[in-house]
Amino acid sequence: MNLYLTVRALECLLATSLLIQTLEFLRLSRFADARSVWSWQRQRGDVAHTSVWLQKLFDWLFQERVHQAHLLLRLGAAASLFFGVSMVSAVFLFVSSLLILIRWRGAFNGGSDFMTMVVLTGLLVSQLAQPIVGSVIAWRAGLWYITIHAISSYFISGAIKLISGDWRSGRVLIHFLDGGLYGPLSDHSRLRKKPIALIASWSFIGWECLFPLALAGPQWAMLWCGIAALFHFLVFRFFGLNRFFWAWAASFPAIIYCSTQW
Amino acid sequence: MFSDSCVVHWRYGHFLLTKRQTGDPMTTANASLLLIAAYFLFLLISLKRRGQIISGPWLFLLRSFFPNWRFYHGPGNQPRLFWRIQDENQQWTDWHMFMPRATFHVSDWLHNPRNNLTLANQNLVDHLSADIIAMPDDGDVRDLVTYHMVMQLTRHLITCESIAPVHYQFQLRLVPAYVPPDEDMAVLTSPTLSWLK
Numbered sequence: 001m002n003l004y005l006t007v008r009a010l011e012c013l014l015a016t017s018l019l020i021q022t023l024e025f026l027r028l029s030r031f032a033d034a035r036s037v038w039s040w041q042r043q044r045g046d047v048a049h050t051s052v053w054l055q056k057l058f059d060w061l062f063q064e065r066v067h068q069a070h071l072l073l074r075l076g077a078a079a080s081l082f083f084g085v086s087m088v089s090a091v092f093l094f095v096s097s098l099l100i101l102i103r104w105r106g107a108f109n110g111g112s113d114f115m116t117m118v119v120l121t122g123l124l125v126s127q128l129a130q131p132i133v134g135s136v137i138a139w140r141a142g143l144w145y146i147t148i149h150a151i152s153s154y155f156i157s158g159a160i161k162l163i164s165g166d167w168r169s170g171r172v173l174i175h176f177l178d179g180g181l182y183g184p185l186s187d188h189s190r191l192r193k194k195p196i197a198l199i200a201s202w203s204f205i206g207w208e209c210l211f212p213l214a215l216a217g218p219q220w221a222m223l224w225c226g227i228a229a230l231f232h233f234l235v236f237r238f239f240g241l242n243r244f245f246w247a248w249a250a251s252f253p254a255i256i257y258c259s260t261q262w
Numbered sequence: 263m264f265s266d267s268c269v270v271h272w273r274y275g276h277f278l279l280t281k282r283q284t285g286d287p288m289t290t291a292n293a294s295l296l297l298i299a300a301y302f303l304f305l306l307i308s309l310k311r312r313g314q315i316i317s318g319p320w321l322f323l324l325r326s327f328f329p330n331w332r333f334y335h336g337p338g339n340q341p342r343l344f345w346r347i348q349d350e351n352q353q354w355t356d357w358h359m360f361m362p363r364a365t366f367h368v369s370d371w372l373h374n375p376r377n378n379l380t381l382a383n384q385n386l387v388d389h390l391s392a393d394i395i396a397m398p399d400d401g402d403v404r405d406l407v408t409y410h411m412v413m414q415l416t417r418h419l420i421t422c423e424s425i426a427p428v429h430y431q432f433q434l435r436l437v438p439a440y441v442p443p444d445e446d447m448a449v450l451t452s453p454t455l456s457w458l459k
Contacts, residue, residue, distance in 0.1 A: 024375040031379055033418045037386070037411055045407040049319045098324075106323045109378055110385065114329035121327075148301070149329075155302060156331040159309050164336045166439075172337050175439050179340070181377055182366040212302050233371075240364060240381065242374045262291045 001218060001256050003139060009253035011081045014119055017246035018078035026071050046105060062103055090127040094120050112243035119250045122146035143254040150251035151211050158208025170198035181240035214255055221259035225252040337439030341391035344435060345416045347427035357433060360419055383415055391434060394450055403450060429454045
C-alpha cells in the first residue's frame with residue numbers, strides 16, 4: 001500500500017467516522033435528557049476551577065445556537081476530508097473535538113472518542129510537520145503515531161483480559177453480554193454454553209495480545225485488521241457501540257502502511 | 263531476550279532469527295523492531311505494576327489524550343442507579359433499576375444517537391460512583407456536579423414512565439458480578455425529594 005493510497009483511505013474513513021458522530025450530536029438536541037441532564041447550566045460546574053474569562057468563553061460556545069452552528073461547521077470540515085485534508089481542516093477538527101469532549105465531560109462515547117482523538121492528532125502532526133520535514137516524513141510520523149496507539153489499544157485490552165481469571169474461564173463474557181445494550185442473551189443462546197464462551201474468550205484474548213504481529217507484513221496487517229472489523233461489528237451487535245467500529249476502522253490504513261515499512 | 267549479536271527479522275509473515283556478524287551496524291529497520299518490541303514489553307510490565315494515580319479537573323476533561331484502553335477488563339462492581347416514587351397516600355413503590363436496553367436495528371450502525379445517549383447516561387452513573395469514592399470524608403455529595411446530573415437523570419427516567427409523583431428518591435448501588443442487586447449494596451441514597459421543585 002503506497003503512501004498516497006494510505007492517506008486517501010485514512011481521510012475517507014475518518015470523514016465517515018466524523019460525519020456519523022457529528023450527525024448524531026446534531027440529533028441529540030431533540031432528546032429531553034440531552035437538554036435536561038446534560039444542560040450546560042448544570043454541567044458548567046466542571047469548569048468552575050478555571051478563570052472567569054474561560055468560563056465565559058465556554059458559556060458562549062456551549063449556548064445551544066452557537067453549539068449547533070459549531071456542529072454544522074464540523075459537518076462541513078468532516079465532509080471536506082473526502083477531497084483531502086488541509087492545515088485548516090486538521091486544526092479545526094482537532095479543536096472542535098476538544099470542545100465537544102469538554103461539553104460531554106471528557107468523553108461522550110468513551111473509547112471511540114479516544115481513538116478519534118488519536119487519528120485526529122496523527123492528522124494534525126502530518127499537517128504541522130510538513131513545512132519542517134516535508135510531506136513524506138510528516139505523513140509517516142502521523143501514521144506511526146496512529147499505528148502505535150491502535151496496536152497498543154488491542155494489546156492492552158487483550159493483556160488485561162489475560163490477567164483476569166474470570167476472562168480466562170469464559171465466565172465474564174456471558175456476564176458482559178447479558179449486560180449489553182441489546183441484551184440479555186436468550187436462555188437458549190449458544191454463547192451461554194461454557195465451552196463456547198471459553199473458546200470465544202480465548203479467541204479474543206489471543207487475537208488482541210498478538211496484535212503487534214500485524215506489523216510483520218501487509219498480509220498479516222490485513223488479516224488482523226479484517227478480524228478487527230468483524231470484532232468491532234460484534235461489539236456493535238451486542239453493545240450498541242457503532243462509533244467504535246468507525247473510529248478504529250479509520251486507523252486500519254495506517255497499520256497496513258506501517259507494516260510495509262521494514 | 264536475544265543477545266546483542268542476534269536480530270529478529272519479520273518479513274511478510276516469516277519469523278527468522280539470524281546471526282549477525284559482530285561489529286555490523288544495526289539497520290534502522292532492525293533497531294525500530296527492537297524498539298517496538300521493547301515498547302510492548304514495557305506495556306506488559308506496566309499492566310502488572312500500577313503507579314500513582316494522577317487526577318485533576320483538567321485531566322478529567324482531557325482524559326481522551328491519555329487513553330488507558332482497558333475495556334471490559336473484569337467483572338468488578340457495577341454502579342447501578344435505582345429510583346422509587348411516593349404517591350399521594352405516602353406509599354413508596356419498589357426500587358426500579360436503570361438498565362440501558364434497546365432493540366437492535368442494523369441501521370444503528372450508521373446512526374445511533376438515542377442509544378449512545380443512553381450509554382452516556384450510564385457512564386454518568388459510573389462517574390458519580392467514582393466521585394463518591396474519591397470524595398474526602400468531610401465532603402458533601404451535594405457539591406458534586408454528577409450528583410445533580412444524576413438527580414436530573416432520575417427525574418427524566420420517572421417522566422419516561424408517564425407518572426408524576428409527590429416525592430421521589432434515588433439510590434446508587436455497587437452491584438458485584440453474578441449476584442442480584444439488593445439494598446445492602448447501596449453507597450448513596452438521596453433524601454426524599456419533592457417532585458415539584
